[in-house]
Amino acid sequence: MPFIPHTANDTQEMLAVLEIDHLETLFEEVPPELLHPDQIDLPEPLGEMALARLMRERASQDERGLLCFTGGGAYEHHIPAAIWEIASRGEFYSAYTPYQAEASQGTLQVLYEYQTMMAGLTAMEVVNASLYDGATALGEAILMAVRAKPDCARRVLLPATLHPHYRQVVQTLLNGQEIEIVPLPFCNTGGHTVPESLHHHPARSFAALVIPQPNFFGILEEVHALTNWAHQQGGLVIGLVNPLSLGLLQPPGLWGDQGADIACGDGQPLGIPLSSGGPYFGFMGCKQAYLRQMPGRIAGRTKDKQGKEGFVLTLQAREQHIRRAKATSNICTNQGLMTVAATLYLSLLGPEGLHRTAAACHANTADLARQMQTVAGLSCLFDRPFFHEIVLQLPCPAPPILARLEQLGISGGIALAPYDGLLRDCLLVCATETRTPADNSRFAHTLKTLLAEEKGHGTSDF
Amino acid sequence: MPFIPHTANDTQEMLAVLEIDHLETLFEEVPPELLHPDQIDLPEPLGEMALARLMRERASQDERGLLCFTGGGAYEHHIPAAIWEIASRGEFYSAYTPYQAEASQGTLQVLYEYQTMMAGLTAMEVVNASLYDGATALGEAILMAVRAKPDCARRVLLPATLHPHYRQVVQTLLNGQEIEIVPLPFCNTGGHTVPESLHHHPARSFAALVIPQPNFFGILEEVHALTNWAHQQGGLVIGLVNPLSLGLLQPPGLWGDQGADIACGDGQPLGIPLSSGGPYFGFMGCKQAYLRQMPGRIAGRTKDKQGKEGFVLTLQAREQHIRRAKATSNICTNQGLMTVAATLYLSLLGPEGLHRTAAACHANTADLARQMQTVAGLSCLFDRPFFHEIVLQLPCPAPPILARLEQLGISGGIALAPYDGLLRDCLLVCATETRTPADNSRFAHTLKTLLAEEKGHGTSDF
Amino acid sequence: MEPLIFEWSRSQRHNSQHHPVGAAATENGAGSLEAALRPFLRQQPPPLPEVSELDVVRHFTRLSQQNFSVDTHFYPLGSCTMKYNPRICNTMAMLPGFLQRHPLSSTATGQGVMACLYELQEMLCNLTGMAAVSLTPMAGAQGEFAGVAMIRAYHQARGDGNRTEMLIPDAAHGTNPATATLCGFTVREIPTDGSGNVQLEALQAAVGPNTAGLMLTNPSTLGVFERHIRQIAQIIHAAGGLLYYDGANLNAIAGRIRPGDMGFDAIHLNVHKTFATPHGGGGPGAGPVGVAERLRPFLPVPMVGRQPTGSYIWLTEQECPQTIGRLSAFYGNIGVLIRAYAYLRLTGAAGMRRVADYATLNANYLMARLTQAGFQTAFPARRATHEFIITLKAEARQVGVTALDFAKRLLDYGFYAPTIYFPMLVPECLLIEPTETESKETLDRFVEAMIAIRQEAMSNPQWLRDAPHAIPVPGGGCSRLDDTLAARKPDLRWQPQP
Amino acid sequence: MEPLIFEWSRSQRHNSQHHPVGAAATENGAGSLEAALRPFLRQQPPPLPEVSELDVVRHFTRLSQQNFSVDTHFYPLGSCTMKYNPRICNTMAMLPGFLQRHPLSSTATGQGVMACLYELQEMLCNLTGMAAVSLTPMAGAQGEFAGVAMIRAYHQARGDGNRTEMLIPDAAHGTNPATATLCGFTVREIPTDGSGNVQLEALQAAVGPNTAGLMLTNPSTLGVFERHIRQIAQIIHAAGGLLYYDGANLNAIAGRIRPGDMGFDAIHLNVHKTFATPHGGGGPGAGPVGVAERLRPFLPVPMVGRQPTGSYIWLTEQECPQTIGRLSAFYGNIGVLIRAYAYLRLTGAAGMRRVADYATLNANYLMARLTQAGFQTAFPARRATHEFIITLKAEARQVGVTALDFAKRLLDYGFYAPTIYFPMLVPECLLIEPTETESKETLDRFVEAMIAIRQEAMSNPQWLRDAPHAIPVPGGGCSRLDDTLAARKPDLRWQPQP
Ligand SMILES: Cc1ncc(COP(=O)(O)O)c(C=O)c1O
Numbered sequence A, B: 001m002p003f004i005p006h007t008a009n010d011t012q013e014m015l016a017v018l019e020i021d022h023l024e025t026l027f028e029e030v031p032p033e034l035l036h037p038d039q040i041d042l043p044e045p046l047g048e049m050a051l052a053r054l055m056r057e058r059a060s061q062d063e064r065g066l067l068c069f070t071g072g073g074a075y076e077h078h079i080p081a082a083i084w085e086i087a088s089r090g091e092f093y094s095a096y097t098p099y100q101a102e103a104s105q106g107t108l109q110v111l112y113e114y115q116t117m118m119a120g121l122t123a124m125e126v127v128n129a130s131l132y133d134g135a136t137a138l139g140e141a142i143l144m145a146v147r148a149k150p151d152c153a154r155r156v157l158l159p160a161t162l163h164p165h166y167r168q169v170v171q172t173l174l175n176g177q178e179i180e181i182v183p184l185p186f187c188n189t190g191g192h193t194v195p196e197s198l199h200h201h202p203a204r205s206f207a208a209l210v211i212p213q214p215n216f217f218g219i220l221e222e223v224h225a226l227t228n229w230a231h232q233q234g235g236l237v238i239g240l241v242n243p244l245s246l247g248l249l250q251p252p253g254l255w256g257d258q259g260a261d262i263a264c265g266d267g268q269p270l271g272i273p274l275s276s277g278g279p280y281f282g283f284m285g286c287k288q289a290y291l292r293q294m295p296g297r298i299a300g301r302t303k304d305k306q307g308k309e310g311f312v313l314t315l316q317a318r319e320q321h322i323r324r325a326k327a328t329s330n331i332c333t334n335q336g337l338m339t340v341a342a343t344l345y346l347s348l349l350g351p352e353g354l355h356r357t358a359a360a361c362h363a364n365t366a367d368l369a370r371q372m373q374t375v376a377g378l379s380c381l382f383d384r385p386f387f388h389e390i391v392l393q394l395p396c397p398a399p400p401i402l403a404r405l406e407q408l409g410i411s412g413g414i415a416l417a418p419y420d421g422l423l424r425d426c427l428l429v430c431a432t433e434t435r436t437p438a439d440n441s442r443f444a445h446t447l448k449t450l451l452a453e454e455k456g457h458g459t460s461d462f
Numbered sequence C, D: 001m002e003p004l005i006f007e008w009s010r011s012q013r014h015n016s017q018h019h020p021v022g023a024a025a026t027e028n029g030a031g032s033l034e035a036a037l038r039p040f041l042r043q044q045p046p047p048l049p050e051v052s053e054l055d056v057v058r059h060f061t062r063l064s065q066q067n068f069s070v071d072t073h074f075y076p077l078g079s080c081t082m083k084y085n086p087r088i089c090n091t092m093a094m095l096p097g098f099l100q101r102h103p104l105s106s107t108a109t110g111q112g113v114m115a116c117l118y119e120l121q122e123m124l125c126n127l128t129g130m131a132a133v134s135l136t137p138m139a140g141a142q143g144e145f146a147g148v149a150m151i152r153a154y155h156q157a158r159g160d161g162n163r164t165e166m167l168i169p170d171a172a173h174g175t176n177p178a179t180a181t182l183c184g185f186t187v188r189e190i191p192t193d194g195s196g197n198v199q200l201e202a203l204q205a206a207v208g209p210n211t212a213g214l215m216l217t218n219p220s221t222l223g224v225f226e227r228h229i230r231q232i233a234q235i236i237h238a239a240g241g242l243l244y245y246d247g248a249n250l251n252a253i254a255g256r257i258r259p260g261d262m263g264f265d266a267i268h269l270n271v272h273k274t275f276a277t278p279h280g281g282g283g284p285g286a287g288p289v290g291v292a293e294r295l296r297p298f299l300p301v302p303m304v305g306r307q308p309t310g311s312y313i314w315l316t317e318q319e320c321p322q323t324i325g326r327l328s329a330f331y332g333n334i335g336v337l338i339r340a341y342a343y344l345r346l347t348g349a350a351g352m353r354r355v356a357d358y359a360t361l362n363a364n365y366l367m368a369r370l371t372q373a374g375f376q377t378a379f380p381a382r383r384a385t386h387e388f389i390i391t392l393k394a395e396a397r398q399v400g401v402t403a404l405d406f407a408k409r410l411l412d413y414g415f416y417a418p419t420i421y422f423p424m425l426v427p428e429c430l431l432i433e434p435t436e437t438e439s440k441e442t443l444d445r446f447v448e449a450m451i452a453i454r455q456e457a458m459s460n461p462q463w464l465r466d467a468p469h470a471i472p473v474p475g476g477g478c479s480r481l482d483d484t485l486a487a488r489k490p491d492l493r494w495q496p497q498p
């Protein structure tokens, strides 16, 4: 029997100890009408060999070797081989949440190191041991901010420059909480949230302002002005950041005069494979003052009976298994193994590697922007500083172009029309450090050709 | 610097301890004319990211997903995933030969378990810890037999049913040794070595008879008669076996009345990927009596100072690092990690799994033979019992057919003409447990179509 | 103790093999970033360690060895179902074709993975007896959130706006009440009776026009099967409420009993329990939700749909306008779901049934052996399901050793400890779940260890209170760690000595 | 101690997930094999363990943890070059496209791997200054075999049949004389002088018309560079012999000094030393051979050739009629060669030079520190190359502790021991090779440990003689193992208790 070690003999001996004759008897307390008499309708079991053949076929169906210029919250980055060779080790991969600290020092020390690195990266005082993903981390951050600011209205300011999926997830998570989401418009030319446009939100009329940096369009927000303004109104600032960008960009802990109060985001860029969208991980850090409002697990350093240092999960009184209905969140299982990978990633790259990677991402996208602007009919939609992702204005709808690009081996970005009617014919593209100038020109040339064809069609249709 | 941890500061400090200023000074004892002044002409270094891209391109060039019916000494088998997930663990993979036994008990215990399993499988009394591959193992076995039989002529009987590459390797290895290789012909209809045909080799006229089972053509040799005959002549018997077949077939240790004296072969079928031909591993076992003639490393069980059991490399007095010019072989590094994989394989399959796998291989090939014989123009060349590999007689030369098959996604076997002029238009094929009846009929149907085309061509050419 | 990675750090130690090279990186590198970007740049490099690749490999390899895990130790952690995670499932999920796909690339490039997900939806429907399944929740607790949010949406859609109360048995897992609160409900606890069942009278008394529903685990976290489940369902449904199933314990019944047949309206499953996806030291998992027909419109998106042509598409807000919405930026923990899919294809229906049978056999056998050895179980009159509870209150009274002391001492014997102090209503409890993948010999060895520890407790209780003494990890591990100190003076990140 | 896998075994315990299923397997399974096969079937199933997949995973995972390895420990094993094996090289070699290819499938399906091999041949030529390279030898010793066989073939091809003697310095590695014998030569040892060089007079006296050649390592296994190499080459060549280079120590000079320039006619390389392919606990490695022009015709086959069209082909006996022949059933250890190729592409020429520089710096630094600490080196007047020798003969005389005792005690400190008692001519020696991938801090910690052990030796020599005491592996490992017992009563396989 696959994965069940019992021999017929074992089963007999064990039943004998129980003084019963049949396995069925074990279910005697179950009302008989609930015992499903027949085989449930699942496909016949496969051996490992047949399964492997099936899965290899499925995976190779999806293996296109596309040249990837698509970002939008998930990015193709170089993932050092050592990461998954180590993170996949059985002792990490098949362990549970480290409830028994003494038998889980490895995992706990990694978490402590992870928290330290992420705290350094974001310039936040404390960081938790992960949440599900960037979008839910933002949702949790808002809940946390509202809890922390009982003197403010249960409202949160959410810029329209936020990733639309994140906005949707936040909406889902806040639905039961009577928290109002107040959308903030963005500047048509700059693609950013204009600080001056917020003046009609009075003090204490909101618990938090969310600042995505870079925002969904790749544009850099005026984080200092926004942060200072929100603080002046008595609200908290939640910085939503791409952790890789922090190799280069100012960390949320240093925004404005006092720094953001909560930082969160998606850890995918730190060594996590794209994998159709998950598993990734959410990270969250905050000022010390809000520590006991923070959701999620936290590892801490302590001492053992001999006075030696060691690690435990701590501050559990915030969590559901202790505080139950009054917990800071319902989260239990988080994305542990992904933080192991991220810790490996940050260790392997170090400050220099992270800086260079972020710089290369940006330089490659800048090069892509330059190359694209030489193509007739193409332009960059926004004129403000960006990081590593840009919106291209096409002379025609993007979806058919994207489909053609894909046939030609290029994953050409994200059509923005479905998200915002105003962004018709717009394409969100990025070139990470994995792209080369040659890749960029292949993209530009292919697009040029396609646009020319498209125009030809247009004319002949006319 | 990749993989060199020295900071500029470290280098300075270390040079200071040495009281020198430049790294170059370290080479001051080298005659200056030998110090290559310029960069040697190698490609520019790549970062890991660029390397990964290059290697993925190369690997995907070779990734054809061919349906494999090719055997001939290397077989596509199901490899349980657990094997390489564990064998690739750093502690196995990055360790050296376990010279310091106390710090290498893991590797040594695996070797001891490996030796036990292989001894059981082959029914030999002792087994070593691996040789390079099956062909060199055979070469070593012959050298060993000649050493062990100083009273016999330095001759060895080598059936023509042996894998031709093995014959070539043996030739290479024996070249310096003045050992004569006496080829034995095979039966045209049976594809085997006929015991009765050996009578003209008198007693002590050879040190060993090699018996490949199954032989290169997949045919089963008359191992009992051959073994008994050789022993009567005072020669040793070397059984060359496919270890997977021993899940089903009689082990060399039980051949004839006394059993083969030495067993060897290639371990590839036991969980080792095809990998274009290597790394595989050679195995060798023998009767206790010849233990001290055996080449290669051997792990043994012993006791520690506390009387606890533990493992060491033992009987090193046979080996080059002790015995030097008088060693049983020059082998030093062997194929350690492959034996770890094989031990995992044999543990996961167990006697039942190995038996079933061998039976499935054979049944699939039998099914293939049946299906092929329904194709007009195709027949099986030999009429004797076979295991898991057969020779098909085609009505036309095999190479162009093979090329066409490959284009159609089938790796269709091995053309035998290059090896033996008498086997013109012959194809050696096998269907392991990884093939299904549907795969077999796809092969048969494709071949049928190709032969029909070929015939069409033939006629039109006429 | 292994030093912290930061202690290995040396300024300027680089792994240049991971530095991007090439024109863009060098020519337009940090030095020459456009002037426009300058005001946004960080002044100080982030304080990350500067270590070599070898340092990293050694450090984290050694840390890994300082863990217990299913791959190395028996891990009878009740409620967590720590069973063997077949390596093939991992290997397959790590195939480059699956790993490399961008979530926003077209469905044309994702038919392989979507086929797996679609079939997984179907299989889970069949296995649980529910009408439809959404795979998107990223763990059990998020599955619960989705389920409870659907219940809320259902009542709202019917204009039934006063159903503000969620009923939850006192034995429930903490995520149940936490989730109910998060969804805006008030939690009302329902007591458990002496044999581990929900007190029906109390339940009957609690229901009313405010009742949104009841959240239940069955088998419960007390390790018994709730026999009155059909009555309970009737009571709740009669009151206009819905029944939520916490599927964390499905391993006990999968393939034999279906939550749908018990009358549940919404359920979540823990693939990282029942379907052998690895726990990863605390995730990632996945918590698919299933619903009865009437909740179908509210399922979280995206889901995978199949077109008449046979090709797969994502179902989103467009196709499901009443959905409770999205729960993650993309599609949930796809890689984890692939592992679960692979596992289910390996077992099939017969295999799942065997899982339930042998998980139950192992638990009952272990319970019987421990009972024979003199341990006291929480519900001696009941059959265990896949887990059961031992209470050490007698030992605590007698010699003053606690469940915690027992747990710590087990570590010395090379066994991970069972869950302790949960469920809260049983004093000094150990919740023990052996799972079906453990052999009789392992259970027997565990019994021997328990007996030995009990003897130690009697003869030298201090020895237990001081445990662990020598955990079998390299270097012998640490002794008991001070949780109170950790919480009192939180030290949550390393800081360089000034 | 971890029990043997056989002790976990229980009759009828199967992993049916690894049983072939389907029509052929069941219908034509063992029971119904053709009658013709019956006489060939084994009567008793092979005595393999019957264990579950979980047993297997746990057992071998735990065994792995009972090893020191480069990934976990400093491993200064002289002559063996235990440096960091970049994980990327392994990951790339394990790509399915490389793993799945059958060796006898057509070259059309192998252009990817053959491109790597061809370029590797070229790179090794350039790096070593040789005219041509064959990659087929499967380890260093087989490379030596190929080299010496080529020397033999060369003399034979010239009708120079009396060259029956191979000269080998007394410091040489055991594989050198063993190989010479295997190739049919008589070995003649050449003594080493007091500063580690070959005694030129002795060499001069030894050469003659019987001299087939000289096998030399440079830098030698004494950890010094043979300064008179050009003179030596001249002496050998003048006598009509050829010069063989044992490339095991190439790590000391790669990228800076080329064996070809030194006058060598044939060389082998150890990819599992210089090119960072993992040692795998004793292999697989690979031992490519390179030759000067005059030996080219004799290179072992197959090699990779490139056609004018740019496509790659195998060169075999057809194209190379004078070849010494085949050395393996197929093409050698391709997977290992792919790792070496990947490594060389990562380093390039500049990187290889840095390897030599820093391997040398580390060795000299460590030697200097140990000398300062009072240890006696074998050749104090010489620069170390990438390795050096400490002799403990003073300590042995003084307090009766041996190199073996030191080695065993180092294990307790978490360091793998240096090579001991080799080369044989230095009494109580430790051959120490730190390699370039180790940091200064690690070397410093090693020095501290050596000093501490020396103090222990002085104050309590028995403590060393009883070492190791507590090796940092789970469970603390074993104490010193009895080699003599092992050889006297060989116990080479487990047998069930009768
Ligand atoms: C009974 C029960 N319900 C819910 C959960 C929560 O599941 P998750 O940890 O996946 O969020 C758990 C997990 O421990 C559980 O045991």
Ligand SMILES: Cc1ncc(COP(=O)(O)O)c(C=O)c1O
Binding pocket: B331, B332, B333, D079, D080, D139, D140, D141, D142, D173, D175, D217, D221, D246, D248, D249, D270, D285, D287
């Ligand atoms: C100097 C020297 N020569 C030759 C060899 C033999 O190489 P291999 O072990 O790869 O056969 C070694 C390996 O230890 C060595 O150190």
